[in-house]
Amino acid sequence: MATTELPLPALPEAHHEEPSGGIVDYLTTVDHKKIGLLYIFTAFAVFLAGGLLALLVRWELATPGLQVMGENTYNQVFTMHGTLMIFLFAAQVTTGLGNYLVPLQIGAADVAFPRANAMSYWLYLFGVLIVVSSFFVAGGPAAVAWTAYAPLSTSEFFQGTGMDLWIIGLAVVGVAGILGAVNLVTTIFRMRMPGMTMFRMPLFTWGVLVNQLLILFAFPPLTVVFALLFLERNFGAEFFDPTAGGSPLLYQHIFWFFGHPEVYIIILPIFGIISEVIPVFSRKPLFGYRAMVFAFFGIAALSFGVWAHHMFATGLVYLPYFSIMSLLIGVPTGIKVFNWIGTMWRGSITLSTAMLMALGFIVVFLIGGITGIFLASPPIDFAVNDTYYVVAHFHYIMVGGLLYGMFAGFYFWFPKFTGRRLSERLGRWHFFTFFIGFNMTFFFQFLVGLDGMPRRIADYDIERWTTANVLSTIGAFLTAVSVLIFLWNFFVSIRRGQPAGDDPWEGNSLEWVTSSPPPSHNFHHLPEVHSERPAFDHRHRDNPAFAAAHTDPERNQDRG
Amino acid sequence: MQPRRRAPAARWFALAALVLIAAGCTPQSVTEQGRAAYSLYNLFMYIAAVVFVVVSGLVVWSVIRYRRRDDELPTQTHGNNRLELTWTLIPTVIVLVLFVFTMQAQNKELDQSGKADVNITVTAFQWSWRFTYEGTGAEVLGSPGQVPEMVVPVGQTIRIKLISADVVHSFYVPQTLFKRQAIPGTDNFFDLTFEKTGLFHGQCTQFCGLQHADMVYRVRVVTQGEYQSWLAAATRRGAAGQPGT
Numbered sequence: 001m002a003t004t005e006l007p008l009p010a011l012p013e014a015h016h017e018e019p020s021g022g023i024v025d026y027l028t029t030v031d032h033k034k035i036g037l038l039y040i041f042t043a044f045a046v047f048l049a050g051g052l053l054a055l056l057v058r059w060e061l062a063t064p065g066l067q068v069m070g071e072n073t074y075n076q077v078f079t080m081h082g083t084l085m086i087f088l089f090a091a092q093v094t095t096g097l098g099n100y101l102v103p104l105q106i107g108a109a110d111v112a113f114p115r116a117n118a119m120s121y122w123l124y125l126f127g128v129l130i131v132v133s134s135f136f137v138a139g140g141p142a143a144v145a146w147t148a149y150a151p152l153s154t155s156e157f158f159q160g161t162g163m164d165l166w167i168i169g170l171a172v173v174g175v176a177g178i179l180g181a182v183n184l185v186t187t188i189f190r191m192r193m194p195g196m197t198m199f200r201m202p203l204f205t206w207g208v209l210v211n212q213l214l215i216l217f218a219f220p221p222l223t224v225v226f227a228l229l230f231l232e233r234n235f236g237a238e239f240f241d242p243t244a245g246g247s248p249l250l251y252q253h254i255f256w257f258f259g260h261p262e263v264y265i266i267i268l269p270i271f272g273i274i275s276e277v278i279p280v281f282s283r284k285p286l287f288g289y290r291a292m293v294f295a296f297f298g299i300a301a302l303s304f305g306v307w308a309h310h311m312f313a314t315g316l317v318y319l320p321y322f323s324i325m326s327l328l329i330g331v332p333t334g335i336k337v338f339n340w341i342g343t344m345w346r347g348s349i350t351l352s353t354a355m356l357m358a359l360g361f362i363v364v365f366l367i368g369g370i371t372g373i374f375l376a377s378p379p380i381d382f383a384v385n386d387t388y389y390v391v392a393h394f395h396y397i398m399v400g401g402l403l404y405g406m407f408a409g410f411y412f413w414f415p416k417f418t419g420r421r422l423s424e425r426l427g428r429w430h431f432f433t434f435f436i437g438f439n440m441t442f443f444f445q446f447l448v449g450l451d452g453m454p455r456r457i458a459d460y461d462i463e464r465w466t467t468a469n470v471l472s473t474i475g476a477f478l479t480a481v482s483v484l485i486f487l488w489n490f491f492v493s494i495r496r497g498q499p500a501g502d503d504p505w506e507g508n509s510l511e512w513v514t515s516s517p518p519p520s521h522n523f524h525h526l527p528e529v530h531s532e533r534p535a536f537d538h539r540h541r542d543n544p545a546f547a548a549a550h551t552d553p554e555r556n557q558d559r560g
Numbered sequence: 561m562q563p564r565r566r567a568p569a570a571r572w573f574a575l576a577a578l579v580l581i582a583a584g585c586t587p588q589s590v591t592e593q594g595r596a597a598y599s600l601y602n603l604f605m606y607i608a609a610v611v612f613v614v615v616s617g618l619v620v621w622s623v624i625r626y627r628r629r630d631d632e633l634p635t636q637t638h639g640n641n642r643l644e645l646t647w648t649l650i651p652t653v654i655v656l657v658l659f660v661f662t663m664q665a666q667n668k669e670l671d672q673s674g675k676a677d678v679n680i681t682v683t684a685f686q687w688s689w690r691f692t693y694e695g696t697g698a699e700v701l702g703s704p705g706q707v708p709e710m711v712v713p714v715g716q717t718i719r720i721k722l723i724s725a726d727v728v729h730s731f732y733v734p735q736t737l738f739k740r741q742a743i744p745g746t747d748n749f750f751d752l753t754f755e756k757t758g759l760f761h762g763q764c765t766q767f768c769g770l771q772h773a774d775m776v777y778r779v780r781v782v783t784q785g786e787y788q789s790w791l792a793a794a795t796r797r798g799a800a801g802q803p804g805t
Binding site for chain 2 (some may be wrong): 071072075143144145149151152157158242243247248249282283284285286287288289290291313314315316319320323324327328330331334335337338339341342344345346347348349350351359362363366367370371373374377378379380382383385386387450451452454455456457458459460461462
């Protein structure tokens with residue numbers, strides 16, 4: 001097989017000087033890798049803050065009575081927990097990973113619009129700061145739940161600057177998301193190296209592509225609903241006021257038209273991460289590459305037709321349509337899970353921490369997905385909607401799906417980002433405390449939800465709910481311990497971790513053929529791309545048994 | 561090495577067992593309408609348990625059976641069209657079957673073709689409830705400190721007209737396995753036919769502001785005779801703002 005190395009794209013001379021990596025460098029950088037890291041660090045800081053708020057919620061709910069805080073503070077705390085986690089952490093941490101990794105995976109020197117990329121990050125940061133500033137104004141932050149249903153969130157029922165800062169900050173973050181999406185989508189369509197056809201892109205890049213396309217369609221409605229709410233609050237517009245011809249239902253429709261695709265915006269890059277980690281640690285190619293790509297598009301398309309399953313209990317939506325569409329999402333998701341198992345089947349599996357996290361992901365996501373099927377059925381949804389059953393369900397998707405996948409990604413790519421490995425020993429502690437803590441926290445919430453405990457209540461006086469709540473609170477603190485173990489691992493490993501070399505895991509995609517960390521222009525040399533595993537082909541270039549002709553999904557050979 | 565490899569398997573089985581326990585945790589419905597939801601839930605639970613055990617079993621099996629033993633690369637298979645078609649079709653069939661049962665249960669649960677025996681207008685407001693017995697002058701008004709009680713006769717069809725005086729609320733009695741949002745500007749109707757007497761907890765489930773957690777009420781299901789005498793007394797009292805006694 002030819003091993004000629006391709007000429008690199010011409011770069012401005014300035015790019016060849018390695019920048020200092022100091023504070024001024026990070027403040028002024030347009031390097032996609034540094035911007036990616038800025039995204040990840042900012043999002044992780046938001047995650048830690050949101051996690052502290054979650055601990056406050058669990059502390060208050062452990063036993064009946066108001067022990068820790070009053071109702072108003074409780075409402076602010078759970079509102080800001082949801083706001084930070086969903087709007088300011090979940091989508092941005094994967095955007096950060098995408099920012100860092102996508103250009104590397106497609107063999108590009110940077111993103112298509114480096115300056116717009118920097119602007120998108122800084123808009124995001126200032127959006128976060130605007131939302132967080134609401135803690136320091138008179139009346140404190142919003143206390144209307146992260147969904148901010150009108151008319152509760154209108155000025156008639158909720159006054160205060162905190163709510164307006166909430167709207168403004170999130171609208172700014174939304175604009176940052178759209179700008180970032182334009183950039184990443186363009187990068188993936190226009191910046192792939194020669195030979196890197198669409199069907200040779202790594203699954204993580206596919207996940208990011210579909211996720212960013214979803215952002216392009218789902219964030220504008222979010223901006224719209226926030227604009228309407230802002231006008232209603234500050235200028236007397238009456239979009240949601242039934243006495244003036246408006247409709248409270250309108251808010252729910254627009255909000256969930258964004259809100260449901262948002263779930264897939266969060267989870268698709270995670271599917272991508274899992275689809276990178278499992279083949280590498282099974283030492284096999286991804287099973288059913290094309291089916292995996294089509295499943296991404298299937299999920300994305302269906303995700304825009306299911307929003308009103310959040311509104312079954314309104315009694316004002318057409319149930320059969322939204323029910324069948326929601327049920328059908330189980331099909332492409334099932335394809336993914338079976339293909340991951342197919343990848344491991346007859347593989348050669350190493351249980352590294354990244355792989356453990358990926359396996360944990362499959363199991364908890366399975367529970368989240370199965371309970372999602374329950375919720376797609378209106379008669380069952382009528383019973384458990386807005387109870388702790390739903391809280392448990394979406395935390396199995398969000399915490400279970402997002403966090404396991406995110407940590408799998410962190411353990412997998414940390415060596416690429418830093419040149420050092422995270423400690424596997426601490427990683428195991430991290431995984432097992434997290435797995436036990438997480439399941440303790442949320443499994444019992446299914447039970448107490450089935451028993452009728454509503455969500456978003458500061459207090460309850462039904463004694464038989466106490467056991468589940470105490471266990472859930474203990475689980476939450478154990479989860480916090482697992483995050484501390486991760487932080488400890490991070491700070492130790494970044495200084496004294498075992499040097500990783502360029503390719504510690506025998507990776508498949510192009511980021512593993514460059515140095516760790518990569519140079520500012522990403523590659524000194526690029527191998528030819530003949531399949532979806534260019535790094536694998538490059539490693540086995542002298543072995544005719546693994547010649548790319550046999551392994552290229554473009555040629556679609558070697559299938560049963 | 562052996563016990564360490566067994567540990568994850570034991571964990572999955574413990575989890576699967578917990579999932580099965582969850583099947584028994586839905587409260588039995590106390591209304592005729594809720595019975596359909598109850599049996600539907602159980603159907604979903606059985607299928608879910610099988611899917612969970614099979615899929616997580618395959619994961620655990622792969623990890624144990626195919627762990628890395630040497631440096632030799634395994635056969636580099638890329639897929640299998642027949643297998644992939646199989647695991648596309650099976651979930652499709654499962655969800656279509658679930659959809660058919662869902663529609664049947666839903667039509668039973670939401671059926672309002674029968675004649676209503678008792679008409680009650682339920683007004684949700686920040687942060688309590690008003691129960692107005694149409695055509696009788698009886699009314700029960702609650703407040704966050706005073707839990708209102710909706711008294712209804714057993715075995716009769718109660719038609720609820722649900723409205724909101726301010727923001728979105730939600731009417732929920734866990735043991736009916738049913739809830740419905742109270743949306744300002746909208747009249748929402750549904751029937752409840754209680755099949756046994758008793759006192760049942762009810763609570764707003766749609767977050768509605770400061771004292772959302774205090775928006776609790778009770779449903780007292782009594783015999784026809786008891787209901788008539790309660791109604792007569794309540795009508796005499798008029799809108800006295802007292803919980804039913």
